Amino acid sequence: MKESVQSRGGPQVARGNPVHPSHWGRRWMGALVALGALGTQAAWAQPLTLHSPLGAAWAWTLVVSMFAIVLLLATYALRHYGFSLNRVFGQQRHPFASIVSADWPRVTIFVAAHNEEAVIEGCLVNLMGVDYPADRMTVVPMNDRSTDRTREIIDAVVARYPGRIRPFHRTGGKPGKAAALKDATETVDTDFIIVFDADYLPSRGLIRRLMAPFFDPEVGAVMGRVVPQNCGANLLTRLLDLERSGGYQVDQQARMNLGLVPQYGGTVGGIRVGALKAVGGWHDDVLAEDTDLTYRLLLGGWKTVYQNRAECYEEVPQSWGVRVRQIKRWAKGHNQAMWRHTARLLTARHLSARERVDGALLLGVYLMAPVLMLGWVISLLLYFTVSLQWIAPALVVMAFMTHGALGNFAAFFEIAAATHMDRSGHRVRLLAFNWLGFLVSAVAIARGALEQVLLDRIGKRQFKWDKTVRYRTAPAAAGTAGQPRVGA
């Protein structure tokens, strides 16, 4: 199958069907090839000729697709390298980190819980220990139709801290976190809400740090940093710990620095209720209410702010199966948001060009896994079915390496930069293993995207709590458990 190739400047010895690109195709391909670092003088001097036993259309389809994929991946790679360099060398923006004295506004703190008997007490007890004025915060455990002992445990904690916790036990209505949030928000009489998942362990100063950006009337949502608490459990948790570092310490903060689009992540985050109402409230027909809200706020003229010092412990998956289900769920939700918001985002005149471009790239980030895998397939097909008359080996190898390596290494570069900034010792040694997590995630995301297109139909799906497995053990009886604290 493999056709012979010519040496540069030598006689053309080729079989198959020579294909000459049309005028527009030649220019486009020329631009792509130049971007692929093949623009030497000698190369330009000769026309590009492809040969394939499967025909010219086949050959050109593969080549054009390959270059499109390389271009896309290179764009993301550059974006991630840019983020890392910005974090390491650029000017950092923490405009609200220094607001320590304030007349703090009243806030309602939601703790979303569906069968969370193992972890709900820890979250509530930690919230009772934060240094936010007690008379200005109301904690609302949002118990959505739990069938385990979640309700019992919540009621026991409520009794232990009288007047400070107002439980919201939901027994009917549409399932899912977004639907529960929608119902619970209707009961709120404060201007701000903060949302936690039940496995989170808020630290002492966390609420103040999440609330500080709301003194800016342009801020609609605030996102804090998530730190894995069970990172020492096994290799997966250690890899996820590294991934989280890269994602928050570098990616989110760089987007904050550069005035791009930091993302509200659905937990460890606050929302201005007025802004939420202005953009239509919670949508209970979405798979990722957090991404959906980020973009609706952006389109509605509200900013999302990332607070890197607003750190909170969470529990990360300890088995690969749980991790695969989790990331598939995220990917589907994100892709749904992409489907809904990309067109409006790109045409939103009130947003800056950089916000529009970065917002669109952020929306497309979960598409890159299937695109990458498609690139692998095309690379193989190119190698075995197409002969390029023009420095072909270099082209194929370059294409393969570019999409395979740049895309991966850029993310790894972020992780390395993050561990450096976290001064986190030896854990960066595990960086080389991240290819494993990367590969599993890529396959899971690609499967998720495929299911979404073929089975779920984008935009329509049955909604249910897709709960992540917890690894802490539930207290033996409500009210008898110890009082977990951060770092315990």
Added chain:
Amino acid sequence: MTMALLLILLCLGVVLVPLLPALSEWHRPTDVTPLAIDEADALEPDCLARRFAARLDRALQLDVGQVGDTPLSTLPRSSLWPVGTLTKKEQRTGRTERIWYSAGDAVLPQGLHGLAEIAARGLLRAAAGHTYRALLAGGRLLLSSRVRVMRWAHGHSVVVGDQCQLSARVSADELILLGRDVHFSLLHAPTICFAGVLPADVQGGLAGIEGLTWEAAEGSVARRARVEGSLTVPALRHWEGDLAVAGHVWLGEGCVARGSIQATGMISLGAGSMVSAAVTACGEVYVAPGAQVRASIVSESAVVLGPGSVIGVPGAHATVRAPQVDIGKGVIVHGTVWSGERLLTVGDAFGELDDGHREAGVYSLDEGVDWDDVTGRGVAPASLSIAPGRRWDGDLVCQGDLELGPRCHAAGALKAHGDIGLGAGGCVDGSVIAQGEIVVGAGVHVRGSVASETAVVLGPGCRVGSPGQPATVTAPRVEVALGVVVHGTVWAGHSGDALGTMQLLAEGDGGDWSERGEVGAQVFHLPGRAVA
């Protein structure tokens, strides 16, 4: 063949070598604890002081003679330390690396810099021109002039002398008083006063006027003081009683006089000051920007009312009477202005915008703001210039520069992507946030926080926050004029300066106000025409 093998080995090496440390770390984990979250909250301004106080208390309870690895010594009460208190090395170098502690008051001696913490349960006075690492006082902490503190200083109240260099965090349980030309980084207390001239008495406050004798007025519960010769009152003093001065009177910025002022010479009321009764002078009466006189002003010569000043109160009319009256922008008089010879108003009293402004992309509150019915928030897509005296409800976001005329009242927060200038005597109920520079005019009261990504300039006599409602002023660069009061925190990322003199000018408004500037004063230009 050999080359091929070498190539394969090289490729395998490239792939496998990075895996070796990973395999090692996986096999024998050395770093598996969760990333530390700042549970002690190091961002809390007094965190370091509290932490040291706890360590010191523990060491004293255990009577171990050292805090951590550093020796703990007892401070002599007097600044004349007995022979043998210092080691030969300390005497020779003029530096001590011991931690010093006193159970009562203490005065630090001349010629000894402290490279470790120094603490006293009562009053602690630092020696002028000396350098200290950290100072802790249970009572008042006095930093004499030109003192340098490197890490932190904390006291029940803290008095900072002129030209101190505070690269440290300075915090107090009650009050921080600052002198002139102080360089600071972080100040934190329920009340922070940029008073300029400090009270001579070590326990003195800002109440009353030093050197004045008050006597009860006949037939009245009010008291009265007579002064022969001119009287200068430093910034932020407050008193109750009538003043009769045989000479000129200069009131500092932010002074509050609950009584009348009468002078045979001229009277000058500082920016942001307030006089609750009549002001009468044979000479001129100058009312600085943002000042307030709640009763009549009578002069036999001239009255000059600075931008944003207010005369009288609603329902109790006052009279401004003089042969010549000059009135600045945004002045409010509740009552009568009676000018015998000349009445001059400076600039356009209503601050109307002309076509030139619109061509430059500057709009007014009425035409340039899109108000949201749901949130009550207004968004201006371009620069905005708001006329003097306007009042509105709701937050305002401006995607260009934002300029408020004198005596505006924003019942909400302000945000600008560019600069913000707040005209004299105005009031903002919420926070003021900008990516560009924020210039807060004289006598302005901002109830919320002031945060800029560039710089904040607090004009004379302005206030930020309120008692019981703290606020933060933060920016990479912070400059503060005399007479400013901040309830909460002032945090300068790169540099903060409490200036001895500052003059705020508006573009195109030279004349009367610029002529009053002192030689060598810092001069800031407000964006647009807002006079501070």
